[in-house]
Amino acid sequence: MGEKHRSRWVETLVLLVRNPMAVASSLVLLVLVIVGVFGDVLAPYGYNEQFVGDQLESPSGSHWFGTDDFGRDVFSRVLLGAEVSLRVGAVAVGISLVAGVLIGLLAGYYGRWIDDALMRFMDMLFAFPALLMAIAVLAILGRGETNAMVAIGIVYTPIFARVTRASVLTVREEVFIRASRASGAGDFRIIFRHVLPNAAPPIIVQTTISLAFAILSEAALSFIGLGTQPPDPSWGRMLSEGRGFIEQAWWMALFPGLAIFVTVLAFNVLGDALRDVLDPRQRSALSGKGAAR
Template sequence: MADVMTDPVEVEAGAPPAADDTPRWRRTLSLVTSNRLALFGMVTLVVLVLVALLDETLAPYGYNAVDVPSQLQAPTLDHPFGTDNLGRDVLSRVLLGAKVSLQVGVVAVGLSLTAGTTIGLVAGYVGGKLDDLLMRAMDVLFAFPAILMAIAVLAILGPGTTNAMVAIGIVYTPIFARVARASTLSVREEVYVRAARSAGASDLRIMRLHILPNIAAPVIVQASISLAFAILAEAALSFLGLGTQAPNPSWGRMLSEGREFLQQAWWMALFPGLAIFVTVLSFNVLGDALRDALDPRQASAMESRGFGS
């Protein structure tokens, strides 16, 4: 039998693959953008952020520019989204409402993320009676339906955009506390944590430098999903008259104003409703993609199928 020449590359096939020096954030971004739905969500949210930053620059009319002779005008070239019962341009109010909705969502989730992650981190790391006390308090908050709890907080603080941010932040704090605590319980006994403790590192330093970075992934995923629900909550509160107050534009407030004219001016409710739908959908699909990309097992499976390459 003729001798078979062996390719040197094949001889080395059993050697371990070279380490991937690609930064983790870049691999995550590559995996997320390989998902078409997630890419759609990311592009949509970037556009919304630009709209919120430019606000009045993009709006063709002032958000409170009353033009009574043009009231309840159907969509035209001059008013692509039509006009409302006071003759105000619906497109301008939808564009300016993006700023309110995103601002409320980001600030509310930022408050709940900071408070909830701190509570969950301390409870999970310290354990014992402090853990029981903190988590039972979170269970009490979590037991109430989110919108009812937000309404109760606003009943105490009073209606308004700022108070709506605080109310939504309080409502979502238990969710972040639970996520942070569960992740902390699985991390606090890792070898690197025990090594830092044996080296004399303080508890605060261990939590800040060793535990918090390793529980960041599930917290980030939860934040992206909570942003969608925070925007929905703001729209619901404004719809009920407890959030953004007239004449300031808000998608929920516009829905509330449009419900009285559904028969003769359907566009008053349709376009702000579509804005809420697209925004919430974008946050949800982006959150799902982040969850898969930040999960090591899911990320490895996606990379093996060629995603993100």
Template sequence: MSTPAPTQPDPGTPPGPTAYDPAVPVPREGPRGWRRTVLALLRRPVGVVSLLVLLGVVVLALFGDWLAPYGINEVNLDARLQPPSAEFWFGTDELGRDILSRVIASAAVSVRVSVIAVSIALVAGVGLGLLAGFFGGWLDTVIMRSQDVLFAFPEILLAMAIVAILGPGVTTATIAIGVVYIPVFARVTRASTLSVRTETYVRAAKSLGAGPGRQMVRHVLPNISAPIIVQTSLSLAFAILSEASLSFLGLGVQPPEPSWGRMLFDSRAFFQEAWWMSVFPGLAVFVTVLACNLLGDILRDVLDVRSSATARGGTR
């Protein structure tokens, strides 16, 4: 009795979603996938405006010393409490200092504090979330219960407590904000890790001899990058608000260094007499935070669409 010839696969049939190719161990989209993401983002007007606003804030932070028309602490008592005019576009404060120059200089503080603080939270939170989600068991319990303790406190109150222990200042405020947002990244990373740690490509990497560290870095982390990127954008907005709040309360930036929050604090006694002292730094905070939030929302939509399309196409 003759043995039937093996059935040849249809060359036009794409491989299934669980197919594994050792030559491509990570089921992620390469540079082309990210280029498509960027193009999809740029096709949205709100995304373009948000990027331009944030780019403008970064430019002010980097080149504020050259862009500011006056010195940030240049006192001119003859021009104190001047309303916006051709000479002083944003008006002057109670010491005759130019509000526009101080708003520009404050951008550097907000950008520096928010970027460093979110970087601290990102590295620590993603690391803890990966360990908890990948290994599970008692390690997951210990890590996540410790993060729940931090998460139980309101962010600003926890940051105030940390600054009260370490002492007021920009450095301590940055550390406090970074610590406060570690649990957020840990939770997001753990939840995403739990959803991919049993995928075929992770099991295949383990069967080929990849250790836990390599599995997490090369196979798990690239495939959970979308929610982490979105959370990073949103956390930057909250970090800017937290820095402004701490500076407003006198726990962050200390005078004479300018800060949007500190300028709002200084304007309290002159609100009726000089409305511009609070309006312009307040607008700077509002516009920057709004741009970060809008960018985060659009990134979430774009990355969700890309992830859905990738799943339907059957990534390897």
């Protein structure tokens, strides 16, 4: 079983490498991660370093993306804002991933009243629009980056719960699961040793897509003043600050907006590519094309 799983993931990696869009999006995300980790080294200026007399300076050799109304370098703030957006997105999706997968595993594996109780609660959360739910949670917890992570994590938990439950329902009646029960294996061992690994592909795809929407949600919350607070750099906050200067300093809003666009697009493209190679029917078609070549 272990070698079979390893060969399957190797085949998945090969199919991804054959997809030029997947490779391109992965490279973009790799660059973003490097920028997020080493932003302090790569940024030419500090995120709150002000240049008196250079306010609202257009893009130039000394300030590639221009300066804002405080004379701060927009390029440096965009670079340093990558770390904030990626951190908030990763932590928020991590919260929803852990909570949603556990709920989905329990609901899908045990069924009956456990399934009804857990999934009806998830349905209740899912009924609220995502952004309004996040705003409601922040109204209780208070504004700030940490609370924004928690709010976004709560919002996306039902999605992971539903995806996990659907996968578990298709796996729990497989022959090898019945064999494990018959051999006397406990529920904990069966769930985490057999059910979860075989239910993982849709969860992986959902994780990639949710990262895009989590970053978008953080930007939206920061845009309305509930997420990252000034003077910390945040793409959404920079968009909000640049809105009032759109006619005289278009660069203040353009470059953070492009950063959000490129990041979300890269995650979505990678998610679509993963969905294609992890879906059994699409996988067979892609494998056939590779063999034909």
